[in-house]
Amino acid sequence: MSTNKQDEKIKLVKDLLKSLKEVGDVAELKKKFKDVIASVSPSEIVAIEQQLVREGVAITDILKLCDLHVELFKEYLQPRVLEGVPEGHPLDLLMRENIYILKVSESLSLYASTLKMVEDVEQMRKYLDGLVGMLRELRNVRLHYRKIQMLIFPYLERRGITTVPRVLWGREDRALTMLRQTLELVERLGSSESLDVGRVGEVATKAVELAKEFSELVFRENKILFPATWALFSEGEWVAISEIADEIGWLVDVGERRWRPNAKPVLPYELEVRISDSDIGKLPPEFRTTALAGGLEPDTYKIASEGDLNLGTGFLSPEEVKAVFRSLPLEITYANLDDRVKFFSESSIFKGFVRTKTIIGRKVEYCHPPRLEAFVMQNVKSVKNGEAPYKEYWTRIGGKIVRVLIAPVKGEDGKLLGVLEVVEDMTEIINKAEEIKKKIVVL
Amino acid sequence: MSTNKQDEKIKLVKDLLKSLKEVGDVAELKKKFKDVIASVSPSEIVAIEQQLVREGVAITDILKLCDLHVELFKEYLQPRVLEGVPEGHPLDLLMRENIYILKVSESLSLYASTLKMVEDVEQMRKYLDGLVGMLRELRNVRLHYRKIQMLIFPYLERRGITTVPRVLWGREDRALTMLRQTLELVERLGSSESLDVGRVGEVATKAVELAKEFSELVFRENKILFPATWALFSEGEWVAISEIADEIGWLVDVGERRWRPNAKPVLPYELEVRISDSDIGKLPPEFRTTALAGGLEPDTYKIASEGDLNLGTGFLSPEEVKAVFRSLPLEITYANLDDRVKFFSESSIFKGFVRTKTIIGRKVEYCHPPRLEAFVMQNVKSVKNGEAPYKEYWTRIGGKIVRVLIAPVKGEDGKLLGVLEVVEDMTEIINKAEEIKKKIVVL
Numbered sequence: 001m002s003t004n005k006q007d008e009k010i011k012l013v014k015d016l017l018k019s020l021k022e023v024g025d026v027a028e029l030k031k032k033f034k035d036v037i038a039s040v041s042p043s044e045i046v047a048i049e050q051q052l053v054r055e056g057v058a059i060t061d062i063l064k065l066c067d068l069h070v071e072l073f074k075e076y077l078q079p080r081v082l083e084g085v086p087e088g089h090p091l092d093l094l095m096r097e098n099i100y101i102l103k104v105s106e107s108l109s110l111y112a113s114t115l116k117m118v119e120d121v122e123q124m125r126k127y128l129d130g131l132v133g134m135l136r137e138l139r140n141v142r143l144h145y146r147k148i149q150m151l152i153f154p155y156l157e158r159r160g161i162t163t164v165p166r167v168l169w170g171r172e173d174r175a176l177t178m179l180r181q182t183l184e185l186v187e188r189l190g191s192s193e194s195l196d197v198g199r200v201g202e203v204a205t206k207a208v209e210l211a212k213e214f215s216e217l218v219f220r221e222n223k224i225l226f227p228a229t230w231a232l233f234s235e236g237e238w239v240a241i242s243e244i245a246d247e248i249g250w251l252v253d254v255g256e257r258r259w260r261p262n263a264k265p266v267l268p269y270e271l272e273v274r275i276s277d278s279d280i281g282k283l284p285p286e287f288r289t290t291a292l293a294g295g296l297e298p299d300t301y302k303i304a305s306e307g308d309l310n311l312g313t314g315f316l317s318p319e320e321v322k323a324v325f326r327s328l329p330l331e332i333t334y335a336n337l338d339d340r341v342k343f344f345s346e347s348s349i350f351k352g353f354v355r356t357k358t359i360i361g362r363k364v365e366y367c368h369p370p371r372l373e374a375f376v377m378q379n380v381k382s383v384k385n386g387e388a389p390y391k392e393y394w395t396r397i398g399g400k401i402v403r404v405l406i407a408p409v410k411g412e413d414g415k416l417l418g419v420l421e422v423v424e425d426m427t428e429i430i431n432k433a434e435e436i437k438k439k440i441v442v443l
Numbered sequence: 444m445s446t447n448k449q450d451e452k453i454k455l456v457k458d459l460l461k462s463l464k465e466v467g468d469v470a471e472l473k474k475k476f477k478d479v480i481a482s483v484s485p486s487e488i489v490a491i492e493q494q495l496v497r498e499g500v501a502i503t504d505i506l507k508l509c510d511l512h513v514e515l516f517k518e519y520l521q522p523r524v525l526e527g528v529p530e531g532h533p534l535d536l537l538m539r540e541n542i543y544i545l546k547v548s549e550s551l552s553l554y555a556s557t558l559k560m561v562e563d564v565e566q567m568r569k570y571l572d573g574l575v576g577m578l579r580e581l582r583n584v585r586l587h588y589r590k591i592q593m594l595i596f597p598y599l600e601r602r603g604i605t606t607v608p609r610v611l612w613g614r615e616d617r618a619l620t621m622l623r624q625t626l627e628l629v630e631r632l633g634s635s636e637s638l639d640v641g642r643v644g645e646v647a648t649k650a651v652e653l654a655k656e657f658s659e660l661v662f663r664e665n666k667i668l669f670p671a672t673w674a675l676f677s678e679g680e681w682v683a684i685s686e687i688a689d690e691i692g693w694l695v696d697v698g699e700r701r702w703r704p705n706a707k708p709v710l711p712y713e714l715e716v717r718i719s720d721s722d723i724g725k726l727p728p729e730f731r732t733t734a735l736a737g738g739l740e741p742d743t744y745k746i747a748s749e750g751d752l753n754l755g756t757g758f759l760s761p762e763e764v765k766a767v768f769r770s771l772p773l774e775i776t777y778a779n780l781d782d783r784v785k786f787f788s789e790s791s792i793f794k795g796f797v798r799t800k801t802i803i804g805r806k807v808e809y810c811h812p813p814r815l816e817a818f819v820m821q822n823v824k825s826v827k828n829g830e831a832p833y834k835e836y837w838t839r840i841g842g843k844i845v846r847v848l849i850a851p852v853k854g855e856d857g858k859l860l861g862v863l864e865v866v867e868d869m870t871e872i873i874n875k876a877e878e879i880k881k882k883i884v885v886l
Contacts, residue, residue, distance in 0.1 A: 154801045173812035244799045269804030303804035314786030314803045327850045327863045343757030356687045358597045360757045361712030361746035369616035394883045407770045420770045433876035440837045
């Protein structure tokens with residue numbers, strides 16, 4: 001970019017900022033300065049912003065520019081094939097989340113590059129604070145990638161498209177790991193009274209990289225992943241994605257939903273679909289190349305066997321129900337609303353109180369010595385009444401330190417079904433708490 | 444007892460002891476000295492034993508006398524109605540356990556009363572050691588009462604006999620609580636270098652009481668409880684009791700079983716039985732009075748509902764299975780042998796890793812970023828191979844310290860069915876280990 005041309009652009013941007021301060025309404029400015037902003041390419045924006053900082057323009061004003069810039073960028077962000085995505089559709093919301101991610105990334109980048117320029121320690125602190133604020137805000141984006149990884153990818157995998165999700169998850173993971181490391185670096189900065197300028201520079205460099213990583217992810221999703229899913233997924237799949245995504249939560253305000261699907265939710269395991277040639281034609285070229293490399297053999301695995309219970313969150317055969325209870329590190333005794341023992345489990349990892357099949361159907365009050373009857377029944381009663389979400393007490397069994405929980409058992413509608421006693425050996429954890437703290441790894 | 448008569452008896456007992464040393468075979472002596480021993484009443488035995496100690500007879504020799512005494516006492520211990528109980532029948536074994544309990548109690552009593560007599564500190568220590576040994580041995584008797592409380596009582600309760608079990612359990616509990624307290628008293632003795640004579644006396648007094656309590660229980664069971672159960676319980680009930688009692692374990696060597704029942708095991712909840720008038724006639728009078736006071740309304744409660752799963756250790760409806768998993772303080776994810784996610788649970792007490800219905804049927808390796816794929820699959824593999832009973836690691840979720848277990852899931856036949864991930868929040872326990880230690884109560 002020639003200096004002349006850049007000077008010209010800087011002047012234009014300054015005018016824009018001035019108007020932004022006066023007008024305040026981004027939509028109106030968008031119309032007015034459309035050509036100006038559109039002429040500033042992503043690669044130029046950082047240089048111009050830095051120049052503005054050098055000239056003394058307040059960084060908060062420049063951040064407004066970011067908003068505007070991203071707003072105008074939308075057209076590029078949202079490829080034409082996705083224009084038909086209705087408001088409130090999961091793809092619409094995911095793309096809106098990407099705008100949020102892009103804004104935070106741009107702000108982060110601006111703070112970081114400014115931080116690299118300044119030498120005054122006071123100013124350094126100021127920009128560092130801004131940078132850290134953006135890093136912290138970026139942590140929220142895990143919510144976005146969780147939806148991609150857990151809701152979008154499984155439907156691709158089911159179609160035999162496994163490389164694209166693995167590669168993308170790898171990049172997302174790299175970006176999020178880098179974010180964590182940068183925040184750890186910041187943590188170490190904060191603990192010392194005087195700023196270590198070298199370290200600050202390191203943080204700034206990391207932050208610039210990080211911003212680039214996330215922008216890159218935004219573009220990959222919007223230009224490649226989302227168009228592919230839009231071409232491939234059925235309405236029922238989007239309904240399932242939408243329902244679960246709402247439970248996970250969104251980074252953006254969902255607002256009014258224009259999308260009114262009629263299909264029933266379809267989960268990946270219910271899907272048996274081979275990608276047709278015409279579908280392949282609709283895929284973005286980058287996606288097509290990677291996806292087809294895997295051979296596109298659809299996954300037709302049947303997860304439920306005959307006789308399995310459908311438990312809502314999966315399937316278990318009666319044998320598996322029994323076996324799963326045996327594999328738990330705790331033992332339970334369940335009494336129904338009539339205070340009758342209806343079920344107990346025995347763990348192969350830990351032996352708690354002895355219970356025998358002869359207590360099935362027994363009144364709970366008769367399961368303890370008379371001395372403890374009132375205590376036990378009071379606990380049961382207060383849990384049944386909802387006076388306590390659960391009761392906890394600590395005792396010993398043999399040489400072991402054991403936690404006993406008394407918890408209510410409720411149906412999906414919240415209706416009380418009974419009361420559960422949960423007994424778990426915590427000896428090792430209690431006695432080796434400090435050692436365990438040292439064993440913690442963040443994976 | 445006149446002094447003359449007592450002197451005579453003491454002489455006889457001394458002769459007996461001498462012979463015991465020479466002959467060694469209790470059975471033979473039993474024949475020879477039957478009349479001598481039978482003439483010594485339970486109330487005289489303590490006085491005679493103390494006299495022997497005073498005269499310098501070694502306490503170990505006197506303990507042999509206890510054995511012999513109990514042996515001869517058997518006839519009194521085992522009422523005529525129980526003569527037909529076959530060897531190896533649960534009642535036979537329970538009565539043999541009672542002989543064991545009686546022997547330990549008598550020895551305890553002997554040590555305690557001797558301890559009260561001696562003044563020499565060295566001797567005191569010696570008898571105290573003997574006493575403590577017996578107290579420790581007495582702790583084993585919990586195994587006996589557990590079988591009474593969990594295997595015998597439920598069948599009585601089902602018949603509407605509830606007072607007898609409650610009263611007996613109350614006494615058993617009192618004796619065992621007293622035992623615990625006495626042992627705690629002893630613990631405090633041991634910590635000081637010089638013996639606190641007053642405290643030793645206190646322990647001795649407690650020990651005498653304790654021995655009396657347990658002897659009392661033995662007689663109540665043998666004379667009242669056991670004859671009643673023998674009159675009332677069907678073979679199928681005894682089969683169930685026998686099977687489970689074998690799992691709990693016995694205080695005595697079971698030896699060869701002469702008892703060969705043909706009936707199928709019958710559990711209390713399967714029982715619907717009203718005590719007939721002719722049955723009532725067969726009950727020991729003491730039992731009859733207490734039992735009839737309750738009105739004898741049989742318990743006909745049906746524990747299983749239609750559609751319930753029979754899980755071996757009780758019944759759960761599919762709704763209850765789901766609800767119980769929600770009430771656990773942990774969350775699980777289960778993958779089958781094909782490494783496919785088949786089920787996950789969500790706890791209402793603790794939220795761990797986010798899992799969604801879209802992962803049902805998903806390959807386990809695709810549930811994590813590529814960076815962790817090898818780590819996860821290595822854990823799964825080593826658990827499947829049986830290289831480790833389970834794998835444990837510690838990590839963070841948000842601000843929480845979380846334990847992750849990877850455990851094999853096995854059928855009753857030991858066949859591997861799949862692998863379980865168990866995620867549990869241990870933050871409070873790790874951070875408040877010392878406080879929790881103070882909260883422990885032995886109930």
